[in-house]
Amino acid sequence: MADEQTVSRLAKAALEIRLNLLKLCNQTGIHIGGDMSVADLMTGLWQYQLKYRPQEPKWDLRDRFVLSKGHAAAVTSFNQAAIGCYDPEEIYSEYATDFGRFGMHSCNLINPHVEVSTGSLGHGFPVSTGIAQALKAKRNGVSRVYTVVGDGELQEGSMWESAMLSTQYKLGNLVVVVDRNGLTFDGRTEELMSLEPLADKWRAFNWNVVEIDGHDMAAILAAFDALPEPDSAIPTVIIAATVKGHGISYMENNVSWHAGKLSNDDYTKAVAELVAAHEEKWGQS
Amino acid sequence: MTDAGQEFTSPTDFTFNMEVLSSLRDAVGECIVELGRENPKMVVVVADVATSSRVNPFAAEFPDRFYNVGIAEQSLMSFAAGLAQEGFMPYAFTFAPFAAMRACEQVRDDICYNGLPVRIIGNGAGYSNGESGATHCALEDVAIFTALGNMTVIEPGDPSQIQQVLNATLNWDKPIYIRMGRESTGSLYPAGADFQIGKAGVPKDGDDGAFIAAGIVTHHAVEAAKRLESDFGARVRVVDMHTIKPLDQAAVLSAAKTGHVVAAQDHSVIGGLGSAVGAVLAENGVGIDFKILGCPDHYVPIATPNYLYRLNGYDADGLYETMRRMLKLGSAPHN
Numbered sequence: 371m372a373d374e375q376t377v378s379r380l381a382k383a384a385l386e387i388r389l390n391l392l393k394l395c396n397q398t399g400i401h402i403g404g405d406m407s408v409a410d411l412m413t414g415l416w417q418y419q420l421k422y423r424p425q426e427p428k429w430d431l432r433d434r435f436v437l438s439k440g441h442a443a444a445v446t447s448f449n450q451a452a453i454g455c456y457d458p459e460e461i462y463s464e465y466a467t468d469f470g471r472f473g474m475h476s477c478n479l480i481n482p483h484v485e486v487s488t489g490s491l492g493h494g495f496p497v498s499t500g501i502a503q504a505l506k507a508k509r510n511g512v513s514r515v516y517t518v519v520g521d522g523e524l525q526e527g528s529m530w531e532s533a534m535l536s537t538q539y540k541l542g543n544l545v546v547v548v549d550r551n552g553l554t555f556d557g558r559t560e561e562l563m564s565l566e567p568l569a570d571k572w573r574a575f576n577w578n579v580v581e582i583d584g585h586d587m588a589a590i591l592a593a594f595d596a597l598p599e600p601d602s603a604i605p606t607v608i609i610a611a612t613v614k615g616h617g618i619s620y621m622e623n624n625v626s627w628h629a630g631k632l633s634n635d636d637y638t639k640a641v642a643e644l645v646a647a648h649e650e651k652w653g654q655s
Numbered sequence: 656m657t658d659a660g661q662e663f664t665s666p667t668d669f670t671f672n673m674e675v676l677s678s679l680r681d682a683v684g685e686c687i688v689e690l691g692r693e694n695p696k697m698v699v700v701v702a703d704v705a706t707s708s709r710v711n712p713f714a715a716e717f718p719d720r721f722y723n724v725g726i727a728e729q730s731l732m733s734f735a736a737g738l739a740q741e742g743f744m745p746y747a748f749t750f751a752p753f754a755a756m757r758a759c760e761q762v763r764d765d766i767c768y769n770g771l772p773v774r775i776i777g778n779g780a781g782y783s784n785g786e787s788g789a790t791h792c793a794l795e796d797v798a799i800f801t802a803l804g805n806m807t808v809i810e811p812g813d814p815s816q817i818q819q820v821l822n823a824t825l826n827w828d829k830p831i832y833i834r835m836g837r838e839s840t841g842s843l844y845p846a847g848a849d850f851q852i853g854k855a856g857v858p859k860d861g862d863d864g865a866f867i868a869a870g871i872v873t874h875h876a877v878e879a880a881k882r883l884e885s886d887f888g889a890r891v892r893v894v895d896m897h898t899i900k901p902l903d904q905a906a907v908l909s910a911a912k913t914g915h916v917v918a919a920q921d922h923s924v925i926g927g928l929g930s931a932v933g934a935v936l937a938e939n940g941v942g943i944d945f946k947i948l949g950c951p952d953h954y955v956p957i958a959t960p961n962y963l964y965r966l967n968g969y970d971a972d973g974l975y976e977t978m979r980r981m982l983k984l985g986s987a988p989h990n
Contacts (some may be wrong), residue, residue, distance in 0.1 A: 387749055388904040420942045440738070478769065485740070486736075486737075486740060486765075486769060487764070487768050488662075488764075489764070489770055490760060492729075492766050493760075493761065493764050493765055493874040495763070496729065496730055496733030496734065496737075496761070497733045497734075497736050497737045497740065499730070499733070499734050499737060499763050500733060500734040500735060500736055500737015500738045500739075500740065500741075501738075501740055501741055502737070503734070503736040503737065503738060504737060504740070504741030504743055505741065507698075507719065507720070507738075508742075512733075512987060525976065527729070528730065528733065528761070531724075531725075531730035532730055532733070532734075534725070534727070534730075535724055535727070535730055535734065539722070579686060591738070608886070626975075
C-alpha cells in the first residue's frame with residue numbers, strides 16, 4: 371500500500387503536471403479541460419503504477435499504456451517526461467511543430483513512447499484488447515495493459531464491442547480507466563446522451579468495477595494497489611469521478627474549456643489558484 | 656457463347672492448369688492451415704464467419720491461435736491490430752462490405768496508421784453475393800482500401816491463385832486486403848507458375864489490344880480474347896492485375912502500346928482498377944482507345960452474379976463485344 375509520504379509526493383507531482391499543462395496552454399491551444407480532469411489519474415499511473423523503462427521502450431515485460439482518449443496527449447507526455455522519457459523543455463519546443471514528437475494527439479510514427487497512435491475516439495480500448503490477448507498468448511503473466519478512456523468516448527459503439535470481448539476472452543491483464551468528467555465537447559453527457567448507470571453497465575458485462583474519486587490521490591493509488599493479478603481472469607474498470615478543468619475556478623465544468631489557449635492573465639490566475647489549493651491541502655513544500 | 660446464369664468455365668484449348676480445385680474459400684481454408692504450420696506467429700481472427708470462411712480446420716488444429724470476436728467487425732480489426740502490435744500476424748476474416756465500410760476507420764487508424772501487418776480477407780467482393788442484395792456486396796472496397804496509406808490490395812480469381820497469394824503474404828510486412836469475389840474453378844496458369852505481389856500476370860499474350868482485369872473478370876477476359884482470336888484472328892492480351900495496389904504500371908504501359916485497352920472489374924466503375932489504370936495512362940501522356948467496365952454508379956435489386964456481369968458488359972460476351980467494336984472488327988462470323 372502507498373504510505374502517506376508517497377501519496378503526498380504524488381499529489382505534488384500532479385501539481386507539477388498541471389503547472390506544466392498550464393504553461394503549455396499559455397503557449398498554444400491544447401485540450402486543457404480533459405488534460406486537467408485526468409491529471410491525477412495519469413500521474414498515479416505513470417509515476418507510481420506502470421512498469422516501464424524509459425531507456426527501453428520495447429522492454430517485453432513492460433506494462434502497455436494505450437491512450438484511448440487520444441486528446442489527452444499533453445498530460446501523457448508530461449508524465450512520461452517526469453519519469454525520464456524526455457526533458458519537459460522538449461515538449462514545449464516540439465509541441466504541434468513540423469514532425470515534432472508531441473501534439474494534440476499521440477503518434478507513434480515519431481515517438482517511441484507512444485504504444486499505439488490514437489486520436490479518433492473508440493479505438494484505443496479496442497486495440498488494447500488485442501494487445502492484452504497477445505500478452506496472454508505469449509505467456510507474459512506479469513504485464514498489464516492500461517487504457518485511459520474518456521467517458522464521452524463510451525458513447526462510441528466500438529467500446530461496447532470490446533467490453534463484451536474482454537470478459538469473453540478473460541482479459542484479466544486489462545485495466546480500463548474511465549475519466550468520468552461528465553462533459554463532452556457539446557455539453558453534459560447526462561443531458562446529451564446519458565451514460566448512467568455507468569458502473570452497472572460494466573457490471574452487466576461482467577467486469578470487475580471499481581469506483582473512485584479521480585482527484586483523491588490516496589484513492590487512486592489504493593485502486594491500483596488492489597488490482598487483481600495480471601494472470602487473473604476478469605478485466606477491471608476503474609471509473610474515476612473527475613472534474614473537467616479541475617482546480618481552476620473559471621475552467622471547472624465549463625464546456626468552453628474543452629480546448630483552448632490561455633491568456634497571460636488567465637494563466638497567472640490559474641497558477642495562483644492551483645498552488646494555493648495545493649498548499650492549503652498539503653502545506654508548504 | 657456463355658449464357659447468363661450458366662456457370663463459367665475456363666477454356667480447354669489453352670495450356671491451362673485445368674485441375675478442378677474446390678472453391679476459392681475452400682482453398683483458403685486448406686491453405687491457412689498449412690501457413691499456420693509454417694509460421695507460429697500466424698493467428699486467425701473471424702467475426703462470426705468461421706464456417707462460411709472455411710477456417711474451422713485451422714481452429715481445430717490451432718485452438719490457441721484462433722479467435723472469434725462475434726458479429727463485431729470494428730472489434731475484429733482493432734483486436735487484430737493489437738495482436739499484430741505484439742508481433743503476431745493476424746488473418747482477419749469477414750465479408751468484404753463489412754471490412755471496407757463497417758470497419759473502415761478501424762482498418763485505417765488501428766492497422767494502416769500504425770503500420771501493422773494484418774491480413775484482411777473479405778468475402779463477397781463485387782457482385783459475387785448478388786443474390787444477397789446490395790448490403791452483402793462490396794462494390795466500393797477497392798476504392799476505399801486503395802486510398803488507405805500502407806495498404807496493399809489483391810484480388811485473386813481462382814483457388815490456385817489464392818494459394819499463391821496467401822503464400823506470398825507470409826513475406827509481406829504491410830497490411831493487406833484480399834478481396835474474394837466470384838471464382839473460376841480452373842486456373843489461368845500452369846501449376847507452379849511464378850507469383851509476385853505487385854507483378855501482373857499475362858495469361859494470354861497479344862499485341863492487337865489488351866484487357867486489364869482482376870479476379871473472375873480476368874477469366875471472362877481470357878474467354879473473350881480466345882474467341883476474338885478464333886473469330887477474327889485478333890490477338891488480344893489479357894493482363895491479370897491481381898494486385899490492384901501497388902499497381903504494376905509497367906504492365907499497364909506495355910498493354911497501352913497495343914493502342915486499345917479495356918479495363919474491367921467486378922467493382923464500381925468509380926475508384927477501382929479501371930480508375931487506377933486510367934490514372935497511369937493519363938499521367939504518362941498516353942492517348943489510346945480506353946474503356947472502363949464495371950458496376951454502375953447505383954445499387955441494383957437482388958440478382959445472380961452472372962446476370963449482373965452480363966447486364967454491365969463484363970461477362971465474356973460483353974468484353975468480347977466491347978473489344979470487337981474498339982478494334983472495328985465487324986460482326987462475329989457466327990452471330
